[in-house]
Amino acid sequence: MNQPSRKVMRFTAWSAIIGGVLAYANAGLSFAVTGPDADMVLHGASMLALPPDTRELFRWCMVADTLGFYLPFVVIGGYFVHAFQEELGALASMVAMAVALYVMVGLTGAVMQFATLHPLAHLYAGGDDATRNAAAAVWTAVANGTQNGLWWIEGPLVFFWTLIAADVLKKAGWKGSFLLKIVGWAFAVFFLFGFFPDLEALSNYSEMVVVLVLPLWMLLFGGQLLRRARTLPNRFQGAGATNKATLSRRLSTKDQI
Template identity: 30%
Template sequence: MTGTDMQNGRRLAAWAALMAAVLAIVNIVLTLVALGGDTALLFDPARMLALPTRMIDLYRTAMVLDSFSYYLPMLPIGAYLWARLRGDGGPAVDAAILALVIYVIMGIAGTSIQIVTLPLLAAAHGSADPVIRAGSEAAWRVTVEIAQHALWWMEGPTFAFWAIVTGAAMQTQGLRFGRFLMAMGAAYALYFITALLWPGTLAELAELVAVLPVPVWLLLLGIDLWQGRTQ
């Protein structure tokens, strides 16, 4: 890869990281507003499907922003770091980028099924027929469980592998924020284990510890790449 290609890749990664950081913060805010600050609402189908249309649309918007913050921008970021690190990083860095791609696919699958099914099931839930209402509630519970407790849960090991391997390579090769990335990977792994062994409040806390630092890392990395410190 030529120096010009690397420079263009660095700029793209910088833009992606900065955009993702901003959208991630907006996504978190919109999600909390749509759910009234009560994330448990997602797992209460009767209440979730009875939300006003504007709140349902707000949650769907948050899921779109989730795709364009925590997931899709990771591809140019990961690709640049892979190209930058693979010379000395070896096969582990190659395997890590594949893990990142799997993470992105699972993440977008989780957001997409919620975006598509929520308005349809909310409309069905407005029916006067109790059978239809019960069916829509059961369908939403299955949907949100698959998205958040299957697809997003399995993000834990895939993101952890990418983050720990890539962060270690960044640290070894003198790039900034490698330790931060490794810490994020450890937090994702901890969430995965906690949700498996102790589902509930403890797992929810572990999830927050895992996901909330991501926008900070994206912002720091984006600024660093834009200023050309991480070459």
């Protein structure tokens, strides 16, 4: 196992913890917008007719989605691949690619919905029937493309890297690896049931499992990483400290000469 510096460990830990909190905030904001009818997001007329304050809540929901479920995994994935490169071997590059693709498709979907909701709502509010129908159709296409396209394809990507990460972390003595396996299998079920419209309810349940369990793992992982950073030997405090110590020794040697 490669030992990252204390600063890197703390940065990764806080990225995971803050990301977990924001991921739960995303779930809360989503419920505040749609209530129990999460499928409302897929219907253009319903979304574009929302009051401005509610639409703004949905936009904040997408911000929390971006900062909770996606961007933290740039840091977490980078830390994991670096720290366990020896254990992963050739799988390290595969895991890095899977995490990167997961982040890319997730961010694309969230940003598209964030950017298009207000402009389409303004067209819907001030246009004639043809304009309103067109605006509603565009939002329906964007939302379905995101929910049933970009976010759907996350399934096999997350299934791949979570099962590998869970096994490696468990062998290294990390707690909560079973949560990652639950997330991976839930994503796989979500992806599989996406092929069958009649199983939409089961697909929604599996998505709910992901939304609840993945942030929990992030919080647990971040907490463990913070504790490990506190007990890290001083020689791993950071590259800056190491370079200063090396420079000091060299200057001392020159003075003695």
